[in-house]
Amino acid sequence: MLDDRKLDILRAIVTDYVSSQEPVGSRALVDRHNLGVSPATVRNDMAVLEEEGYITQPHTSAGRIPTDKGYRLFVDRLGTVKPLSIAERRAISTFMAGAIDVDDVVRRTVRLLAQITQQVAIVQYPVLTRATVRLVEVLSLVPGRGLVILVTSAGRVDQRQIDFGALTDDQLATLRGRLNVALVGQPTTRVPDLAAALMDELAPELRPPASVVLAALIELVSADPATRVVVGGVPNLTRFGDQFETTVKPVLEALEEQVVLLRLLGEAGGSADVTVRIGSENPYEPLQSTSVVASAYSHGDDVWASMGIVGPTRMDYPSTMASVRAVARYVGRILAEG
Amino acid sequence: MLDDRKLDILRAIVTDYVSSQEPVGSRALVDRHNLGVSPATVRNDMAVLEEEGYITQPHTSAGRIPTDKGYRLFVDRLGTVKPLSIAERRAISTFMAGAIDVDDVVRRTVRLLAQITQQVAIVQYPVLTRATVRLVEVLSLVPGRGLVILVTSAGRVDQRQIDFGALTDDQLATLRGRLNVALVGQPTTRVPDLAAALMDELAPELRPPASVVLAALIELVSADPATRVVVGGVPNLTRFGDQFETTVKPVLEALEEQVVLLRLLGEAGGSADVTVRIGSENPYEPLQSTSVVASAYSHGDDVWASMGIVGPTRMDYPSTMASVRAVARYVGRILAEG
DNA sequence: GTTTGGCACTCTTGTTGACCGAGTGCCAGT
DNA sequence: ACTGGCACTCGGTCAACAAGAGTGCCAAAC
Numbered sequence: 165m166l167d168d169r170k171l172d173i174l175r176a177i178v179t180d181y182v183s184s185q186e187p188v189g190s191r192a193l194v195d196r197h198n199l200g201v202s203p204a205t206v207r208n209d210m211a212v213l214e215e216e217g218y219i220t221q222p223h224t225s226a227g228r229i230p231t232d233k234g235y236r237l238f239v240d241r242l243g244t245v246k247p248l249s250i251a252e253r254r255a256i257s258t259f260m261a262g263a264i265d266v267d268d269v270v271r272r273t274v275r276l277l278a279q280i281t282q283q284v285a286i287v288q289y290p291v292l293t294r295a296t297v298r299l300v301e302v303l304s305l306v307p308g309r310g311l312v313i314l315v316t317s318a319g320r321v322d323q324r325q326i327d328f329g330a331l332t333d334d335q336l337a338t339l340r341g342r343l344n345v346a347l348v349g350q351p352t353t354r355v356p357d358l359a360a361a362l363m364d365e366l367a368p369e370l371r372p373p374a375s376v377v378l379a380a381l382i383e384l385v386s387a388d389p390a391t392r393v394v395v396g397g398v399p400n401l402t403r404f405g406d407q408f409e410t411t412v413k414p415v416l417e418a419l420e421e422q423v424v425l426l427r428l429l430g431e432a433g434g435s436a437d438v439t440v441r442i443g444s445e446n447p448y449e450p451l452q453s454t455s456v457v458a459s460a461y462s463h464g465d466d467v468w469a470s471m472g473i474v475g476p477t478r479m480d481y482p483s484t485m486a487s488v489r490a491v492a493r494y495v496g497r498i499l500a501e502g
Numbered sequence: 503m504l505d506d507r508k509l510d511i512l513r514a515i516v517t518d519y520v521s522s523q524e525p526v527g528s529r530a531l532v533d534r535h536n537l538g539v540s541p542a543t544v545r546n547d548m549a550v551l552e553e554e555g556y557i558t559q560p561h562t563s564a565g566r567i568p569t570d571k572g573y574r575l576f577v578d579r580l581g582t583v584k585p586l587s588i589a590e591r592r593a594i595s596t597f598m599a600g601a602i603d604v605d606d607v608v609r610r611t612v613r614l615l616a617q618i619t620q621q622v623a624i625v626q627y628p629v630l631t632r633a634t635v636r637l638v639e640v641l642s643l644v645p646g647r648g649l650v651i652l653v654t655s656a657g658r659v660d661q662r663q664i665d666f667g668a669l670t671d672d673q674l675a676t677l678r679g680r681l682n683v684a685l686v687g688q689p690t691t692r693v694p695d696l697a698a699a700l701m702d703e704l705a706p707e708l709r710p711p712a713s714v715v716l717a718a719l720i721e722l723v724s725a726d727p728a729t730r731v732v733v734g735g736v737p738n739l740t741r742f743g744d745q746f747e748t749t750v751k752p753v754l755e756a757l758e759e760q761v762v763l764l765r766l767l768g769e770a771g772g773s774a775d776v777t778v779r780i781g782s783e784n785p786y787e788p789l790q791s792t793s794v795v796a797s798a799y800s801h802g803d804d805v806w807a808s809m810g811i812v813g814p815t816r817m818d819y820p821s822t823m824a825s826v827r828a829v830a831r832y833v834g835r836i837l838a839e840g
Numbered sequence: 841g842t843t844t845g846g847c848a849c850t851c852t853t854g855t856t857g858a859c860c861g862a863g864t865g866c867c868a869g870t
Numbered sequence: 871a872c873t874g875g876c877a878c879t880c881g882g883t884c885a886a887c888a889a890g891a892g893t894g895c896c897a898a899a900c
Contacts, residue, residue: 189862189863190863190864191862192862201873202872202874203863204865204872204873204874205871205872207864208865208871208872210864211864211865221863222881223880223881224864225864225878226863226880226881227864265662265663298643299641301639303637303639303653305636311653313641313661319663321663323661325603396758397758398736398757398758399751399755402746402750402751405751408746409743412750413743416736416739417737417740420736525892528892528893530891539843539844540843540844541892542843542846542894543844545894546842546843546894548893549893549894559892559893561850561852562852562893563849563850563851563852563892563893564851564852564891564892
């Protein structure tokens, strides 16, 4: 159906359109790529490609532009992986060097990603799913009111304020001890089960405060970290001012809703490599004319989360994919060390 | 120079222009407001107002639009404070009800402010300047590596990981005790001085680890909280798609830079009431055609920070100012209770 | 002296029509 | 199977034109 030459032509259309932002015609195609055939031949092939749904014309007598299906084929079979330049690699390491904690790593990552892809970057906080509990601390601030702190093997530290009714210092120390014995070294995913088991073993007078503490802990391991997403490079959207309604506006709206962002990234979480969602493949309806390039980042089983970028479907997929992959790997390595 | 009628006319021009988004001419003016004079008279007065720099015409034979100076006069002398509707007041309290901690208060505040003003909202985290130290905690995670936690009277909890060389549990407990005796109840601003004094009193073997801990503490009280700013309502910018270059683009760029945001809000920090910076009055050059409406929020001396909104100079100042003021007061009250 | 109606003038906006160029689809010829 | 040629179709641009909005100014009226 699609012989090699037609694929070459599709590839040429995609690359030309991405760089020029304008529909590309048969003449321009033979001029810029040495296809060894005449414009007329290219036209015939283009007619076939259009029939198959890989390209389309905005209007009669205009050049062709790729459809979502065309981009998909390009990404799957035609895109040559473009390795990062030495300058880019160096930029990554200098940019990330000297990060002091997880917050800082995430902040730097989002900036870096936005800068080298020139798109809007989204980075999810390292999720605790496969992390283990390193320390649980319970402090009393004023009588009856205190703080629960959770430190995990991923280097995250979370805290929450709680109210536990009357409680002596001794009882508090007991509770702290029991908690640590029961939880330290365990995967954070098991905290809810273990918490339930622990409750049954406690002396009755400890149960009310313990339930408050455990509830807070469960919130910390489950709800919070998974919902934290950081965004950067929003001004890059201004490059697409001509597509205000189709790109700028929907992206700004999507960025406001963490739930949407997580959904966009979430789909990438399963795969180990870079995932691309093109236009209508997108799970979030308003982002019809944008693509998401995302990747999980991880080291072994310790950390697992996603990062990615959002941009118009008309983007340079090979470079973008290479950049996202490189940054994801680098960050995974940094988190493994820290 | 400017009699009452001219001021009335200026006020009418501002309100009409804000609501219609179009230059307003003499006829429309007499039609919509019962000024009791003819268009010709209005034209004469407008000529004077233009000469004085309060209004201008985009081109000959167009209506007039207010200049920055015109808006300034309007805000200072002509704007009638528009009290919030009952629905708006109710919206504020339901929106903020059930906030669980400072993070949550800030998150909700920024959403609320964006929603009721329909602009981009900026909220600075409560600054510790006038807060006092409530608790200092030093934990050991693994040998040689630990965590410093600072809790303040403003309800903020910050932590940082540190490396303190070899240190026994006893030494750690001593250090913790000394720190709390020296610092608890003191204003966070005094932490740097007190830290220096404390160093001199410590046993020599405690000094190296102590210096690491104190350095972290000083960072926590000074650098971090002051630089934290949360932004929301960015999609509201899409309402100004027609002013892409002058409003959307510069605002997006400003939002990316925390330093800029702090500068915008910072100027408002001194005053107790709502501050308005109109167009060129703005300290940040690219925001020439936008205004910032900001207010400090506080309760007594405990918490002190700013919040505000950014939007086109052509905004409804009375409502916006009323909204910002109301939210700032409400949040101050909530923080005082929490 | 202030206000007003009238009028000429200016400038933007929208419309129309012509024209140009880019690009296509098709067909006959190689 | 490829190619050159040709008629056809649109979008974009430009000029000319009309309509409309608004002003500035002046002489007359209050």
